[in-house]
Amino acid sequence: MWRAAAGALASHWRRHPGQAATLLLGLALATALWTGVQAINSEARASYDRAAQVVSQENRPVLRARDGGPVPLADYVALRRAGWAVAPVLEGRATIGGRGVSLIGLDPLSAPVLPAATEPADGADPLPEEDGATALAAFIGPPGRLFAAPGTAGWLSDAVPQQVLISEDVAPGTAIGDIGTVADLLAGVDDTRDSDAGGRGDPSRLVLIEDPPPGATPLSALAPGLVRGEPEAGAGIGGLTGSFHLNLTAFGLLSFTVGLFIVHGAVGLAFEQRRGMFRTLRALGLTRRALALLLAAELALAATLAGAAGVALGYVIAAALLPDVAATLRGLYGAPASGALALRPGWIAAGFAMAWLGTALASTQALWRLARLPVLSGAQPRAWALASGTAQARQALAGLGALTLAGIAAAAGDGLIAGFAALGGLLLGAALVLPWLLAQGLAAAQSRAQGPLAEWFWADTRQQLPGLSLALMALMLALAANIGVSTMVGSFRATFTGWLDQRLAAEIYLDAGTEARAQQIAAWLDPRVNAILPQVWTEARLDGRPAQLRGLADHATYRETWPLLGSRAGVWDALARGEGILVNEQFALRSGTGPGDTVTLDGRAARVLAVYSDYGNPLAEAAVSLDAFTAAHPDLPVTRFALRLPPAEVPALMEALRDLFGLGSDALRDQAALKALSLAIFERTFAVTGALNVLTLGVAALAMLTSLLTLAAQRLPQVAPIWAAGLPRARLGHMELARAALLALGTAAAAIPVGLALAWVLLAVVNVAAFGWRLPMQVFPADWLRLTALALAAALAASALPARRLSRRPPADLLKVFASDR
């Protein structure tokens, strides 16, 4: 009996391979998008973890000098000799080959974690397998080894005697080496010739590898100048990028939800079409429990197959998107990120779990109905549709509740959690309200309809609404997400482009490499250009946290174009007189400071004169006058300049600079090239979002198709009388198409305000929390039209098949409705 029943159930799928494909495809797509996003997230997190382990040695507490200076080497030795397990870390910034690089020095004998390296940066053959002693000797040197991120290792390798190894565990612009190597590099000493001039190498801090053993001499007795602090490096990356990953996760979940609508549709269809078979099997003596078990097993099998396909597809999606994500993370957040994808059991298991869970969720309704199916029941496909009028109203009420909560979260809360709560509430609420809203619209249209056919059309559309509502909800979510995200990206792009014009006001930017050459070039340039503006920046501490410090020359370029937020009256004169500093928006928002407030810059109090926008920068930044900068950092070489000159003379001057000083394309850029580069980085940042958007919309269209197919099978009893009353089948098919288009239009109309609200939350709440800047919202009606057309096209494409089937339906089928009430 079991075998026969299983065979009968399976025969349905053999006869409807398209339906089987839809079920598997929907589930696989949903799983794939979710898995892809999870794979990307876990890969990025693994990168941060590795980097954090190297720099902060597994996030251990640190010991620092009370006065903020270096830790005397004698203190380190004293702690070690008293049994304290501490590891020295020397950190600093050096200018190497004309570029700034952050150097981190570790002692391999006390630091258990060093970066993983893949290959030498100089293009030499990959490292041979080495034993630990050889690796240790090579790391310590001389000349020693440095580990650097892919983009940093190349130029660093040309500029230092050390062997530079590429490591994706290291943040961009940073190199990690032996503490002795780093001490020498920071002191500007070339130690490859065994001289004794090496840097002293007092560590910047000590990492407490283990808590001191009980009975160990306390810190206050051994090194009273040191204080214990909590780990700080590494944690920053996680905090900054957390928002980005939350964003991706939200998108993955959205895609998954949309995918589930497909599964729901396909499962519903398969149940509906097998109603007769179920009844027959039950009549033949198959127990209800056995039938339910068989169907559950069937679904579990489908979920496993589709889950496997989805996980594989997710891997492909993640591998395709990961390079862009890695570029974004490196570029936007300065986070270390690997572009290579690893198979991790975490997201593979999560993918399968989601496939099973999703199938269970999507088929609950169908199984529930099966459980209540009487052995000998008449076909009553309309009964549940009728019952849903009150359900619709109840659902709408729940939706209103969700919307209210979203409003409260957006208005009252700030921060990412509130932002995402608002997003979730908004999307859920809007989706729940949609069927009721559409029903009201259809009712209104029906009341105004002229003639029996028009009235039937509206009534019939309304009657179909419950069966289609899930698909329409999916469509609306996809559309709203599209509108919201494209509005956010568009607003960002517009603001960013305007900001670039302000920020990149000079005509030419050049990097001389060394100070001597810089002076040479500047002397040559002096009579040829209107202004030479030195570009200087270095690391600083703003309110005790790591930040950048920039020096701005007192020049009309900045006075006129620097992107200050708010009034600029008197700001520049005060800055030139050294009466205060400018800070970027990220810092102002995070620290809650504004013009007139006092902050500490490198231990000294400074008044904030104004705030400027600084998009694309993960760090807090302050700007002081060039004079003040030079006074504070007299030894910092000035090697970069911005040049002001009439635009017409730019090509000739660039040519001359190239010929005379041999400046390559990396070292010499005109404004247009630099802007193009910045915009390219910007576009890459949102490439992932765009790709996910398109995929989500595709999944929504598929959901619509499965729902319409399901309905088409159920609707025969409703259509047959109309046909019998004389309406041609072709006309009926056209009406099907019109109905789908109408519903899609209504859904799109509802999606636009939801999308705009979504964009507002993204811009005003999520972005502020995630990036630290607030952007003015702009609307792009052309996008809405495009999306509405897209929704229409999706709906028409989805309804084309059922409509075609209806118009080709053999009259015998339609007659059967009257003959047998199966």
Place this chain on the structure above:
Amino acid sequence: MTADRPFRPDPVSARHRLYRRFGLALAGLTCCAALAVGVPAPYAAAQGFAGMGSDADGFTLPQPDPAFEFPHDHGPHPDFRIEWWYVTANLTGADGAEYGIQWTLFRSALRPEAPGSERGGWRAPQIWFGHAGLTAADRHFAAQTFARGGIGQAGATADPFAAWINNWAMTGRAAPGDDALDRIDLTARGDGFGYELALTAGGPLMLQGRGGYSVKSPRGQASYYYSQPHYSVSGTLDLPDGPVAVTGQAWLDREWSSQPLADSQTGWDWFSLHLSDGSKLMVYRLRDADGPDFIPAGHVGPSGAARYLPDGAVELTPLDTARVAGREIPVRWRVQWDEGGVDIVTEPLNAQAWMDLNVPYWEGPVRVHGSHQGRGYLEMTGYE
């Protein structure tokens, strides 16, 4: 493949592991010195040290007929590749319970340095590491520690004598005019154990080999090697269940070289024995994959007369093995020296005296019976 490893061909991920876990790097490092302690050659060759025995790149090689200068030679010799200060002690608690301790400081040079012009700071090419062990009849503890030279974290000085690494130290307390090693304080601390001991020598230094020039193979590999076998000890052991006051005997070895073992020498079995008539016997067997074992020995008679016993004079026979850390280790031995009338059997105090460190080996106290009674220490390396 471990779960969180990239799904890539193995050479890359193997290297990943190599760099990530610097513990492994130190395992290799320990090999440098452990080669001297007797890491089997195949293992060493696989680790890339195959050339070391023949090529001493810039390091000074030991020469016959050395003229040691004390206390200077108690200190480090940075022109040699490897060097150690090695103490083992047989101890007894007030309740008669027996214990043994080991204290070792190794110096391993990345590059040779001329004596007197050693570099300071992080650029010093000296790597130091220490091993410590404590053995009771039913328990065994082992610990290791690592440090850079040049900054004071680890090192050794001849006058006043001191050798230290992190919080482990051997500190000279000798009176002026005495040998600097005549009185030393010894301390080390590991996970679950520690000790503080005072050692007082009751006799002169014992030069091993021919006047301190110790040949390690018929092919000529050699080291400088002398001992102080005459210590009496008192002090305290720290055990998880509280301190234990102990007294006993100790033996110190000093050895340095640049290429001590032949490639085919796979490990060694080394004995330092305090015999009941007051004599001291040192004997070791260097196991050779390509030929007969090499078994030199040294003896200090009850009268204090020291002699070198060349290969062949003493016979070593393993009697029983024990299953230790998954290996068969010969823990019970017969030691025969016909000319000296010595025919004894050594039994381990604790057969499970396994030093589970980066380079693992067996080292623990033994009891002696037969023609002589006594006790001593046994070290066996190369049982991988």
